[in-house]
Amino acid sequence: MGPCRGGTEATCPPPVWVAQVFGELEVALVAYVRGRLGGNLEGARDVVQEAFVRLCQQDWPEIEPHATAWLYRTCRNRAIDIQRREGRMSTLDSHTDLGSLQDRTARRPDEQMQQGEQLAQVRSRLEQLPDQQQELLRLRLHDGLSYKQIADVTGLTVGNVGYTLHQAISSLRVSLRTD
Template identity: 30%
Template structure:
């Protein structure tokens, strides 16, 4: 009789706990998952360049997402570790994007400088062309572009609002941007 390797036993326990969280909202199973993954996620984020305090907060947020999105876990598609670390990776990307946004005090205040009349006309024509191009997009793509660029939401925030998978959102936005680039020439 062959003995099951320890890493296979650990994987089986993690899957079992994740399924208990997914199917029964089992708090004890979640506590075990939290104890296993939270320090590993924090270490992953620190190695990726996050400040330790930010990594701690982000790890907590990732584990809350694991609890809230447990119904989406499918053991046939990914291991528990892959699923959790994908959430952590995406959250790290969201934080990096947020950190790159300018703070209000970094934005210029006061009246805009006067533009030449020709520049204003060109800008108006381009704005009109963009409006027409936006109206030409399929509704699903247009709504995502509006949420992303006019609503200033991250892809993750759009996924949370719409309930669509993150990959679908990214694909639709990428397709819409390609169509807009083509329409704008």
């Protein structure tokens, strides 16, 4: 058997393409897996590296159009396996880059302090959401995946992804208004 699963050298992903995809997605995938693994950076890097090794074994013409979703799904499934093995569940943690939600244009210290308090409040509310809602929000807002890609990653339908995201955002709005 050749280097690709059931394929030949000609059907393997070209190294230039793999390098390009790696350059585009590595940081986001590591951050995503790190969040799922409770902040374990080395474990996240190992999972992402394993996913790219598996990508190199796929039939390129079939994998190329949906490589992003395939990589997220592969990383997600491996992270779930690790969580099960280690007997712990992950939640949205402080390693998730929610700092990007902060408006960096504020100049006055009182505005910066108020923004910091608001961001802390949003983080707190996010941590109270169910794990699935946290994950979908992370994939959509942090990683920028489309509903279709999120559906491919999680195994949900596109409609279910939209509904769950709507529920999560609605819950956040309500909980932030009650303060």
